[in-house]
Amino acid sequence: MTTDRHERIDQYLDGALSDAERKQFESDLQSDPELAKLLELHRAVDNALSDRHEKAVERTLQDIRQNRLQRNWSLTLFFRQRPALAAAAAIALLIVAGWFLWNPGGTAEPNKLFTQYFESGTAELTQMSGNSEQLLVAGEQAYNGQRFHEALDLFEEFLRLQADRSDVRLMAGKAALASGEWEKAAEHFTLLEPDPAYRQEGRWQKSLALLAQGQYDACRELLRQVEGRRAEKAAELLEQLDNLR
Numbered sequence: 001m002t003t004d005r006h007e008r009i010d011q012y013l014d015g016a017l018s019d020a021e022r023k024q025f026e027s028d029l030q031s032d033p034e035l036a037k038l039l040e041l042h043r044a045v046d047n048a049l050s051d052r053h054e055k056a057v058e059r060t061l062q063d064i065r066q067n068r069l070q071r072n073w074s075l076t077l078f079f080r081q082r083p084a085l086a087a088a089a090a091i092a093l094l095i096v097a098g099w100f101l102w103n104p105g106g107t108a109e110p111n112k113l114f115t116q117y118f119e120s121g122t123a124e125l126t127q128m129s130g131n132s133e134q135l136l137v138a139g140e141q142a143y144n145g146q147r148f149h150e151a152l153d154l155f156e157e158f159l160r161l162q163a164d165r166s167d168v169r170l171m172a173g174k175a176a177l178a179s180g181e182w183e184k185a186a187e188h189f190t191l192l193e194p195d196p197a198y199r200q201e202g203r204w205q206k207s208l209a210l211l212a213q214g215q216y217d218a219c220r221e222l223l224r225q226v227e228g229r230r231a232e233k234a235a236e237l238l239e240q241l242d243n244l245r
Contacts, residue, residue, distance in 0.1 A: 005035060009042045013180070026147045040115070043180055114212045117237055120178045123151070123171050132161045136168065143171060148178040166198040173205055177212070185209040204230040207237070216241060 011017050012025050029036045123143040125136050139154035155172035159165065173188030186209040192202030203226045210219035220241055226234035 005038055006042075009035075009039050012039070013042060022149060023147060026149060027145075030146050043111075111212075113237065113240060114208055117211075117233065118177060118208050120146070120148070120174060125167055125171065132158055135161075139168075139171070143175055146178075148175045151175040152179055152181070152184075166192055166195045170198055170201060170205070173202070173209075177205065177209060180212075182209045182213045186213075200226055200228040200230055204234060207234065211237075211241075216244075 008017075008025060012022065017025060029039065120143075123140040125140055135154050135158040139151050139158065142148075142154060143151035152172060152175035155168055155175060158168055159172060162168070169188050169192055173185045173192075176182075176185035176188060186206050189202040189206035189209065192198040195202075203222055207219050207222040207226065210216075210222060220238055223234045223238040223241075
C-alpha cells in the first residue's frame with residue numbers, strides 16, 4: 001500500500017495522471033493527512049535534488065521513476081534486476097537525509113519557510129452576471145475544496161475572457177503556488193504589479209514563489225519592497241533567510 005502511494009505521488013508530480021485520476025488524488029489529499037505529508041516530502045526531496053544540482057543522482061531517480069511507471073514492477077523486483085540503480089537511489093536518499101538532518105543552511109529550511117508562510121486561505125471572489133461568472137463559481141468551489149490544479153485551470157480560463165480581474169489573478173497565482181507550479185505563480189503575481197490595490201500582495205506572494213524555487217537573492221530583493229499589511233511578515237521572513245547564509 002505504501003509503494004502504491006509513492007507511485008501515485010510520483011505520477012501526480014510528473015503530470016502522468018489523467019484528469020480523473022488527478023482529481024481523485026487531490027480529493028484523497030483532503031481526507032488523508034498522511035498522504036498530504038508524503039506529498040510534501042516528495043516535493044522537498046525533488047527541490048533538494050534540483051537546488052543542489054545533483055544532476056547525476058536526479059537522473060538516476062528519474063530512471064527509476066520512469067521504469068516503474070512504464071513496467072509496473074514492484075520495488076523489490078525492480079531493485080533485484082537493477083542493483084546499480086538501487087544503490088544509486090539509496091545513496092541519493094542518504095544524501096537528502098543528510099541535508100535535512102545536518103545542514104541547517106540547505107534547502108530543507110527554505111522549504112519549511114515556504115510551508116510556514118504560505119497560506120492558501122479561501123477564495124471569495126466578486127461575482128456578476130454572465131456566463132464567465134460560472135467559471136468563478138466553479139473555481140471558488142475547487143479552490144475551497146483544495147482541488148488547486150482544477151481551480152487554477154478554471155481561473156485561467158476566466159482570465160482569458162477577463163484579463164483585468166486582479167482579484168482572480170491573485171487567486172490563480174495562489175492556486176499555482178498550492179499546486180507547486182512556482183514559475184506560473186510568479187508570472188501571475190508579476191502581472192499584479194501595475195494594480196496599486198494588489199501590488200503589495202502580489203509582491204509578497206511572488207516572494208514565496210521565488211523562495212520555493214530556491215531563488216533566494218531575488219526573494220530577498222523583493223521582500224525588501226513589500227509594504228503595507230505584509231511588511232512585517234516580509235521583514236520577518238527576510239531575517240530568517242539572512243540567518244541561513
